[in-house]
Amino acid sequence: xxxxxxxxxxxxxxxxxxxxxxxxxxxxxxxxxxxxxxxxxxxxxxxxxxxxxxxxxxxxxxxxxxxxxxxxxxxxxxxxxxxxxxxxxxxxxxxxxxxxxxxxxxxxxxxxxxxxxxxxxxxxxxxxxxxxxxxxxxxxx
Amino acid sequence: xxxxxxxxxxxxxxxxxxxxxxxxxxxxxxxxxxxxxxxxxxxxxxxxxxxxxxxxxxxxxxxxxxxxxxxxxxxxxxxxxxxxxxxxxxxxxxxxxxxxxxxxxxxxxxxxxxxxxxxxxxxxxxxxxxxxxxxxxxxxxxxxxxxxxxxxxxxxxxxxxxxxxxxxxxxxxxxxxxxxxxxxxxxxxxxxxxxxxxxxxxxxxxxxxxxxxxxxxxxxxxxxxxxxxxxxxxxxxxxxxxxxxxxxxxxxxxxxxxxxxxxxxxxxxxxxxxxxxxxxxxxxxxxxxxxxxxxxxxxxxxxxxxxxxxxxxxxxxxxxxxxxxxxxxxxxxxxxxxxxxxxxxxxxxxxxxxxxxxxxxxxxxxxxxxxxxxxxxxxxxxxxxxxxxxxxxxxxxxxxxxx
Numbered sequence: 001x002x003x004x005x006x007x008x009x010x011x012x013x014x015x016x017x018x019x020x021x022x023x024x025x026x027x028x029x030x031x032x033x034x035x036x037x038x039x040x041x042x043x044x045x046x047x048x049x050x051x052x053x054x055x056x057x058x059x060x061x062x063x064x065x066x067x068x069x070x071x072x073x074x075x076x077x078x079x080x081x082x083x084x085x086x087x088x089x090x091x092x093x094x095x096x097x098x099x100x101x102x103x104x105x106x107x108x109x110x111x112x113x114x115x116x117x118x119x120x121x122x123x124x125x126x127x128x129x130x131x132x133x134x135x136x137x138x139x140x141x
Numbered sequence: 142x143x144x145x146x147x148x149x150x151x152x153x154x155x156x157x158x159x160x161x162x163x164x165x166x167x168x169x170x171x172x173x174x175x176x177x178x179x180x181x182x183x184x185x186x187x188x189x190x191x192x193x194x195x196x197x198x199x200x201x202x203x204x205x206x207x208x209x210x211x212x213x214x215x216x217x218x219x220x221x222x223x224x225x226x227x228x229x230x231x232x233x234x235x236x237x238x239x240x241x242x243x244x245x246x247x248x249x250x251x252x253x254x255x256x257x258x259x260x261x262x263x264x265x266x267x268x269x270x271x272x273x274x275x276x277x278x279x280x281x282x283x284x285x286x287x288x289x290x291x292x293x294x295x296x297x298x299x300x301x302x303x304x305x306x307x308x309x310x311x312x313x314x315x316x317x318x319x320x321x322x323x324x325x326x327x328x329x330x331x332x333x334x335x336x337x338x339x340x341x342x343x344x345x346x347x348x349x350x351x352x353x354x355x356x357x358x359x360x361x362x363x364x365x366x367x368x369x370x371x372x373x374x375x376x377x378x379x380x381x382x383x384x385x386x387x388x389x390x391x392x393x394x395x396x397x398x399x400x401x402x403x404x405x406x407x408x409x410x411x412x413x414x415x416x417x418x419x420x421x422x423x424x425x426x427x428x429x430x431x432x433x434x435x436x437x438x439x440x441x442x443x444x445x446x447x448x449x450x451x452x453x454x455x456x457x458x459x460x461x462x463x464x465x466x467x468x469x470x471x472x473x474x475x476x477x478x479x480x481x482x483x484x485x486x487x488x489x490x491x492x493x494x495x496x497x498x499x500x501x502x503x504x505x506x507x508x509x510x511x512x513x514x515x516x517x518x519x520x521x522x523x524x525x526x527x528x529x530x531x532x533x534x535x536x537x538x539x540x541x542x543x544x
Contacts (some may be wrong), residue, residue, distance in 0.1 A: 003474065008533075009299075010297055010298060010299070011286060011288050011296040011297055011301075012287055012288070013287060013288050013289070013293045013296070013297050014287035015287075019293065023297075029232060045293075045294055045408070059244075061476045067199075070415055071309045071310070071312050071313035071316070071415055072312060073305055073308030073309045073311075073312055073361055073363075073374070074302075074358070074360070074361035074413070075299070075305055075359075075360045075361075076192060076357065076358040076360070076361070077272070077302070077304070077359045077360060077520075078273065079158050079272070079273055079276050079299060079300075079301050079302055079305075080273055080276065080299070081273065083299055087299060088412050089298055089299070089300050089308075089309065089360075090309070091309055091410045094366060099413075100171065101410050102410075102412060103294055103295060103298060103300070103409075103410045104298055105299070111361075112225070114310070116313065116316045117196040132297075134297055137368065
């Protein structure tokens with residue numbers, strides 16, 4: 001896991017009551033997502049009502065962190081000063097639910113080795129002073 | 142079809158106008174806007190006294206720099222209009238969503254002549270500092286900036302540009318359908334070839350397939366030539382009520398049908414089929430509102446903020462099947478100016494400049510009026526389509542020279 005000693009450039013998210021579970025679950029090593037307590041549907045991005053059963057009884061749960069790469073791009077453009085390139089941007093699907101997608105970076109893997117369908121698992125990049133733990137993904141095997 | 146429910150047919154496009162266009166003009170963007178607006182009003186044979194509506198995308202915005210050259214109140218004030226209806230905003234089915242709103246406003250009888258405009262000065266705004274100068278968080282490390290809104294889910298992953306998001310949809314299309322970069326290149330090569338005949342185009346030097354493959358990668362599978370070129374310029378058009386035709390300078394273009402649909406979720410990563418976008422739904426809706434068929438269309442002006450978006454629009458508008466845009470554009474003959482479906486005849490945003498959606502509608506109108514000069518599509522085309530927007534944003538307008 002990346003240590004705070006060599007944290008790469010990141011624009012960090014503004015933490016709110018609605019999103020804190022996602023950006024701060026990594027403090028405890030957990031990928032946490034919102035889930036309907038009535039019907040079990042996961043919501044990401046988080047919301048205020050379950051779009052499947054319209055319950056407002058939403059909780060937060062740790063998920064497995066296991067996922068599959070649905071698609072990705074390899075970015076060579078240095079969009080911001082200090083940004084290390086190339087890097088992989090990906091949409092991954094969590095194993096828990098068919099439409100549970102996260103846009104993320106795939107790391108600890110040469111960009112040319114990333115492939116659609118590849119199994120990946122979560123890891124966290126700590127920004128401890130800012131109280132943000134960025135969920136990232138790496139090859140699962 | 143119950144044509145009473147196709148209200149957009151009560152609207153026409155009566156005039157278009159454009160300011161000077163340049164890579165970097167360093168001129169007041171309101172001046173560019175006014176130049177385009179007055180040109181459009183004159184083209185329609187109207188005066189500012191006749192204009193009683195305004196529609197613009199995205200409305201006044203300070204950031205990103207250069208993205209919006211003017212909002213509704215500035216133009217209202219500059220031209221001293223008396224307005225019966227107006228709107229400026231960006232939560233719309235793409236950039237042309239604002240024009241579609243104008244079409245609906247005149248169809249509903251709220252206004253007679255709506256001035257639609259869009260001005261950009263992204264070329265001047267980024268100056269010589271490159272694209273990062275106008276990107277969110279472009280200041281780099283420090284400053285305490287934190288991402289919010291929908292960018293909260295993208296900026297922390299260093300994805301500030303739609304290039305990065307669209308590239309992922311392209312990659313999935315490549316994966317599922319075997320689409321290749323050499324096929325995608327045809328969108329860029331075709332645009333450059335057409336731009337050579339457009340006196341206002343930004344890039345007019347010939348581009349070869351070798352040039353394309355030699356370009357630096359931006360966000361694989363998109364290289365530099367798959368990305369449009371930021372520029373300065375204003376574009377305007379007048380949407381009029383069809384029954385005002387006798388007051389107009391020339392026969393107006395009829396609005397045959399529009400498409401505005403977005404089925405499924407609005408996130409850039411959340412469209413159910415990751416090989417297409419909102420354009421899929423907008424296209425389907427448009428064809429449900431007309432008896433015309435894709436084979437009736439004689440020219441297509443389709444958004445190319447990134448070349449892959451044009452491929453999606455070709456499929457969405459059913460000029461080919463889902464996943465077949467690669468073979469459709471291969472070799473480039475079919476989409477050439479003298480081909481079966483002339484595409485982006487002004488050079489698109491890739492070569493003529495990122496006028497952000499409005500340039501496509503402007504070009505469709507100019508071509509249908511037979512006023513495109515050297516780049517005029519042969520055969521006096523009567524049916525043309527303009528499409529704009531990518532990702533969850535998409536709007537399309539089908540125009541005819543006669544009804």
